[in-house]
Amino acid sequence: MPGSSSSSSSARLHKVLAEAGIGSRRKCEEIIQEGRVEVDGEFVTELGTVVDPEKQKITVDGQRIRARRKQYFILNKPVGVVSTNFDQEGRTRVVDLVPQDERLFTIGRLDRQSEGLIIVTNDGELANQLAHPRYGVAKTYHVEVAGMPSPDELKMIQSGVYFAEGFVQAESCKLKRKLKKSAILEIVLREGKNREIRRMLAKVGHKVLKLKRVSIGPLKLGEVPAGAFRELTPSEVKALRAYSDAERAKGAPKRKSAGRRTAGTSNFVPGKKTAKKKPFGPGRKKKKKRNTGGQKTPLVSEARRGQGRIVKQKKASRKKQTRQK
Structure with a gap:
């Protein structure tokens, strides 16, 4: 019966069809809903059905699929x-x-x-x-860099630096071997951004001469x-x-998160505490609203109209006085 399989090769039906080259996963979902798929001779239209392609016969439009x-x-x-x-x-x-x-x-x-x-x-x-x-x-790299990184610089790589797209840090960074004009480091990353190791080492002033991944x-x-x-x-x-x-x-x-930092800049200093912003919530004082006694404050446009009327009245009274003279 479809949906009753629980072996290690079991998977959702639309995923099995996609891996067999029938189409994208979304396209395979549409094929299932159209009633074109049979599992062990029974039509299946329910999405999310779990099947075992190694033990069950799966056909699309009457043609049996081949598991790749x-x-x-x-x-x-x-x-x-x-x-x-x-x-x-x-x-x-x-x-x-x-x-x-x-x-x-x-x-x-x-x-x-x-x-x-x-x-x-x-x-x-x-x-x-x-x-x-x-x-x-974890992914491990052996990296040859120009010069000899100091312990503080290695610590900074491990503590982390800021890039435009976010905060990045190595799982570990240690000196593996010293050479005449360069050094070989062993760096372990848990996630990889674009050219992450090269950019981190550039932050501490060391150019990458050779970069080789040795394990995943x-x-x-x-x-x-x-x-x-x-x-x-x-x-x-x-x-x-x-x-x-x-x-x-x-x-x-x-x-x-990198917050709102300018691209290519970093103010990060290992061990330095940064000022904390006052949190929003009960600990923050709220501004008191003025009590207007239930009367609504006139709109700005209405106040301007009132001023305009006063000016017109003054001009009219001056003209009247001039005529009387």
Whole structure:
């Protein structure tokens, strides 16, 4: 019976149809409501029906749907390759490096000048779990910067800085290795804004020379060469799901709002207290209203009309006096 399945492969009917390539989720909802879908020989028109495509026969317009095989790849993105699926300039994309017979997309984008671990899949649910900020999945980066950041500067990265779009901070930021004219840092982020690490380090005066992502949650890049890929094992996929579920159960990290700040500016100083504004509510004095004794205050326009009449009367009396003389 539709709606009675509860196995790990169970999902809402419109989602199953969308993943089978029938159409968008909204389009699949319309198809269901039109009575064109059968589950185990019974027509289903109720949205939200839960089915198991591995155990139940699902047809649309009499044609049985094929459940698409989920594919998962780990790839070491080289510098110069773009993460987006659609590039108007025709540059090499991450998905071009993976052989595919179905539409694939990336999880956890990296900018063109960055390199390292990126996941390529056709599993939209897993992509949402790993990429959405509410899950708070940790991503680890090794970053080479010009110069030698001081302990206070590293602390500022971890304490957080303000950007135009909001307050951002690293989960952790520590010195990994010292070089002659540069240093390698290990930075962990829970959410990723556009070029977040580069912009945070620019705030403290250090240019990023090299940026490489080495892990997403429990998944490590390991020894995968630049530009190469491999398929994830079932145990690795299971570990990613379990990790994202656990992080969601803990609760996503709270984000601070930037308020009304000018783009590109920051007044944040670690350890410095800021003045608090007086709260609205019972603790704030209210202005007393004047008691007019029940009489309504005349409108401004009426008062102006009264003044105009007085002026006219004065002019008329002056003319009358002049004539009498």
